[in-house]
Amino acid sequence: MKLATWNVNSLRVRLPQVLDWLAQVRPDILALQETKLQDPDFPAAAIADAGYQAVFAGQKTYNGVALLSRLPATEVVTDLPGLADPQRRVLGASIGALRVLNLYVPNGASLDSDKYVYKLEWLDKLHAYVAGQLQRCPLLAIVGDFNIAPEDRDVHDPKEWEGSVLVSEPERTALRRLLELGLCDTFRRFDQPEASFSWWDYRAAAFRRNRGLRIDLILASGTLCERCSACRVDKDPRRLAQPSDHTPVVAEFTDIPSAAD
């Protein structure tokens, strides 16, 4: 069972890349962030032709999340309890034996910004929600663009980034508290190349110089974590012309019923 996450930074622009990637990698589930599409504009037909069902929570210009899957998605949720938020950043669904929560965590802008306050509040509401979900869903995966680099080894230059948004201690503490509920960062269950990142700024040739951050994560509940057999960053889509600034992260699991192949 293959589960992937990819912040595509406009599904309208990136649709050809997404379709090519689905055909090559054949994930059972792909969580997308920053689709930047209203629901009536979602390319459901093209995705159906590729053999995937889709559920989505769209928004014009900003945000927007979707779940593509071989099996149908049921019991769909699009909001965090206790957070009245017009921004479309949350998509939870049951797919086969899994419960999947697809997140586009707020960026935060800078530590003195209202957006940073909103990010920490958002993460607090997420914590409360996930605590309850872990009681109900033994096979829970939480994936997406967390906009937090968990540790210094997830940052190309920790000194340069020290204290900045995406690496600040309050954000990392919020992520650590989430993990302490009983989740693992599947990427760190396996040996990885040094300087493995999932996002590189478009500016200043950051990708060519590998000046990136690992902020796209696949978290797994304890029972699911035991069944994780691999997790990797797929840098190939970031090398294409007109790439997203993020690249996909893919995890594989054993003993999960799958409809692929």
Add this chain to the structure above:
DNA sequence: ATGGTGGCGCGGCCA
């Protein structure tokens, strides 16, 4: 270097 690039949409915001 307080810059740089990209998406949306057509001025300025967001990342």
